[in-house]
Each structure stands twice: as structure tokens, then as C-alpha cells.
Amino acid sequence: MSTTAETLRYAAFTDAGAGGNPAGVVLDATGIDAARRLAIAAELGYSETAFVEPTANDGTYRLRFFSPRAEVGFCGHATVATAVAIAERHSPGVLRFDTAVGEVVVRTTADDTGILATLTSVPTHTRPATADELAAALTALRYAEADLDPRYPPHVAFAGNDHLVLALRDRAALAALDYDYAALDRLMAERLWTTVHLVWAEDALTFHARDPFPPGGVVEDPATGAAAAAFGGYLRELDLVPLPARVTILQGADMGRPSRLLVDLGTRAGGVDVTGTAAPIE
Template sequence: MKHETNRPVLRLAAFSDGGEGGNPAGVVVDDALPSDAEMQRIATDVGYSETVFAAPQDDGWRVRFFSPKEEVAFCGHATIALGSVLAERESQGLFQLDLNSGRISVEINEDGSATLMSPPAHSAGADPSLLTAALELFDLTVADLDPALPPSLANAGNNHLILALGDRLTLSKMSYDLDEGARLMRQYDLTTISLLWAETPRRFHSRNAFAIGGVAEDPATGAAAAALGGYLRDIRWPHDGEINIVQGEDMGARSLLKASISAEPGDGIRVSGMTRVIGG
């Protein structure tokens, strides 16, 4: 029988830029997970793009993620927030997390940042019909894209469409219809549509449309950062093992993410960032 939680929801912003920015996440840690209906209710009440729920299980923690609309297979920023909460609670630094799709880990570093190891990362070229629909959604054309970074469907726990743009100005103008975006993302099983601009081979600016979760975009998206890292490895981009991502600037919530990329195809991606506690 599922346990209905009375534990308060903790609120943290993950991938913050010092004491500002980051993506807010709700965190609930209890002796057992609440029912599905109760987790959905809590996530809807909290209203953040995701709330994470965790309970002890065997040698790790059973973890599930809910947006205000539905359950999400994997959420990077909520995992980073959870790692900070568990470190404070358990006085240790490495945690094994059992998701619906498998086991990942999160650890706390000496500088206070948290690092998650994503699920296996892989990518493939974007379906032409999806690309056509996505370009129409954002009022873009093929000429707006960066030919060095071809459109791709990338996965490191869930699906993200990657669209790399040719300049920063086009990225800053990102706009789309929320309902139409949610329909498209459900049709193609997407968690976000990731619009990017490569300032340098190792520094990216990102905006992630998250209509399926009920919000226009996330200020920081660890799952998409992991998917991007796997994609860059697959296309043999000159990342030298690490990239930095600036996200949320155009929302007024500048966020910083770092992705460390191993050379082994299919391996998970290590995504790191700072957290800060925010008000209830």
C-alpha cells in the first residue's frame, strides 16, 4: 500500500549561476513513495517544471519525476536538486538512484556542486517529417540552422530534438504556440525541443521548449544537456571531453551546466551544476 506523504516539499534551483538563476525543482524525500495520484497532485500544486520524489530502496533510492501535467522518465535538474538534499540529509556524497528505466547516480563534489551520471546516451538523425513540423512550429527555415550540427533526435533517458541555429539572435527570438508544441511533442515522444547556438566548440547557448510539461521553456535542462553530450560524441564534434552550456538568459534566469563526455559510444554523460535553496 502506498504511503501518502506529509513531508513538506523542498524547493531548490539547480544549475544556478551563483546565487541567481537555475531551474526550480520540488523535492520530496520520504520513507516510501506516495501514490501516483498524490505525486501528480503535489507536482501540479508546486507548479515547477518537475518535482522529484525519492524513498530508500535496497542499496539506493527509488526515484520518480512528475511535471504539472504527467510523469517524466528522467529529469536532470531535479536529480541535481535531489542530490543536494540527500547529501544534507545523509551526510554522504554518492547516491544510487533507481528510475523507471534503470539505475543512475548523483554525487556531491568538493566545491558543493552536484554531478549526475545520465542513462546511456545515443542519437540518430531527425525524421524529416518531425524536422519539417518543428521548423514550422518555431517559424524557422533550414537556412536558419547551423550545417555543422545537423538536426538530431538525441536520448539520454528521454527524447530531445536538437536544432542548432546559425546565430545567437535567432535563438533569442524563440517563440511558438504552446498547445501546438505539446501536440507535436506527444506525437513524436519528445521531452524537449532543444534550440542551440554554438558560441565555440565547447560553449553552447541553449533554450529548451517544454510544452509537454505545461511550460514554454526550462531555464536549465540537465537531461537535454546529457542528450546533447551524447549527440556531440556521436558526430565526433571537437568537444575535448567537456562542454559548458548557458541556458535561461533570455528568460532572465541565467543557468550554467557542464557536461563531461567520455569517448565510449553509448556511455552515460556526466552533467554538473550548482544548486541554491529558494523560498517556499
């Protein structure tokens, strides 16, 4: 039983070895209670830290996530970081994570560039944002309805957590993001949204994204695997991309941490595959 924890630091969803989203990973959190896990996450200061508990079954782990403020049901980038850390210490293969939102399967493979991890989310679903939700979000984000791209309707998309999806007409509006942190924090707490997934479509299969993340105690997340999975489910359910498809999400560039997330969509409903790399932070 572990009562002290070695916290590893990884950047997940790096782009050509740079950028990515930092995550903490505690590979054996057995015996560490929730209060201590929250304290570790707060001390580290990343948007999420993953806490792993081995089980009696090889390749199967209990996995919980904590932001500096609270436990989070699911976190994509910390899952990828955890999978890569385990694969580096054992060998690539299939990992099964028992999370608060259900089982998440991650396949790890190795090539000349390192270890690649592909997570399959829980089944996705999406619904239109209400008029009140949209009005409150736009006010907090300091955008107007005229800033939105009408090809992509405002929705609340789910892949383990809820994410408000808003598409902007042009890249400049995305780059100019400057929102009311307190107002958006209150709205997201009320609606139980994990991030707001703001996107701009470079083309039909390439999107630039920014993710305000007040629930995690940070202004913005540089790479958000859970939001990428939810967005993929949204694109599939609303027939916004030809299927099957691989969607590329470029995130974090506006905050100096370029990140690349690959989202694979099949023709059947269910989970969404999100692929990325992770590297230790020296």
C-alpha cells in the same frame, strides 16, 4: 510510511548562485500514490518535482519525477536538486537512484561555494530527425531551414528521454524564440519528445540553449540536465567536439534565470556526466 509530504524547493544548475531551474523535492514519498504525486507537482507548478523513496541499501533510492501534467521518465535538474538536498542532510558522497529509465549515479562533493553534483546519465544514443519531423518542428517553432547551423545536423538525441536537437546560426534567432505552443505540444506528444533543445554555438565547447517544454506544462525550461546529457551524447557520437571534452551549456538567460551546466565527455560510449550546483529557494 509517509502519507503527507514536506516539499522542499531547490533551484538547480544555478550560475554563480543565481538563476537555475526550480524543482520540488519530496525526500520521503513512501506511501504517496501517483495521483497525489501528480497533484503535488501541479500545486507546486514547477516543471518537475522529484519523489524519493529510501531503500534498504544506504545511498540507494527509488526516484520518480512528475510534471504538473504527467510522470516523466527522467529529469536532470530535479535529480541534481535531490542529490544536493540529501548531501546537505547527510554528507557528500555517491548516490544511486533507481529511475524509470535505469540507474542514475550522482557524485556529490563540497567546496567553499557549496555542494556540487555530477550525474551520470544512462547510455546515450542519437538518430537523424526525419524530413517530416524537421518540417513540422520548424513550422511550430516559426523558424526556417535557413536559420539552422549546418555544422550541427538536426537529430533526436536520447539520455533517458528523447530531445529534438536543433542548432541555430546566430544568437539573435535563439533570443527571438516565439513558438506556436499548441502546435509544438501536439508534435512533441506524437513523437514522445520531452524537450526541443535549441542551441547556438558560441565556440566549439560553449553553447547557449533554450528548451521549449510543453509536455511539462510550461513554455520553457531554464535548465535541462536530461537535454544536456542527450546533447553531449550527440556531440560525442557525431564527432562534433575533440575528445575528451568539457562542454559548457548556458541556458535560461533569455527568460531571466541564467543557468550553467557542465557536460563532460570521455572517449568511450555510454553515459554522459552533467555537473551543476543547487540551492534552496527561500
